Amino acid sequence: MDLTGSHILNADTNRIWAMLMDTDTLARIVPGITRLEKTAENEYKAVAEIKMGPVSGSFSGGLTLQDIREGEGYTLHVKQSSKIGNADATIRIDLKPTDEGHTELVFDGGAKLSGLLARTGNRVMSGVAHTLTKQFFNNFEQEIETV
Template sequence: MQVKGNYMVNTTPNVVWDMITNPAVLEKITPGIKTLTVTGPDQYDAISEVKVGPVKGNFEGTLSLKDQVNLESCVLVVDQKSKMGNVVAEISMKLIPDGNDNTEVQYTGDAKMSGMLARMGQRIMSGVVSTLSRQFFQSLNKELEGEPSTE
């Protein structure tokens, strides 16, 4: 399944970059993440609980950031397993300054699902992915608006 979108964040690429590369902030803003444990540079064990529409379940696996170009782009890799199926996703994110201290985050990628998740169908899972993406950026904005991070 293809994942694609963009979101405008009301801050500079430097701030967005610092947030998505900080494990404490990443844990806080990524939907469903219960714990994010550092296992190596930019690599984490992730335990999550997802409740979006028909998708409800506990997932365990890894999350990592790769192919980083400082302040410009990275690839978020998620590999999660659960009783209802597995998800492996690679999402490329680009940070594009707009010249007014705002940043457009463009993301594209591919998510592969197996088990019951795959059988739910493209339309349902597309809606789930869209909701989780929106929640990620809403949480990022809340963090920017002054809610203290758990650093």
């Protein structure tokens, strides 16, 4: 499953970068996350609850940041397992400053799904991903507003 897109956020690149590198912020804005712990430098343990149509389950696993380009982006590697199947995603994130203190966040990658997750509701999976992405950016914007 391809995961690509972009979104313009209402903050400058430095601020967005700081938020993306902060565990507590991430825990608040990533949809479904119930627990996010730093286990090593750039490595996290994550637990998430996702309930959406045919996709309903408790996910747990690792989250690793690689290829860190200070202030510019990183590659996020997510490996989550659940009773309804496993997800293995690699997503490159790039931050690009736009005018007036805005930042464009561009993401490009894909997820490998297995088990029931792969087998069931495949047509709606990209819809689920789309909804989660939208939620993520909504949360992100709220976080920018409130903090």
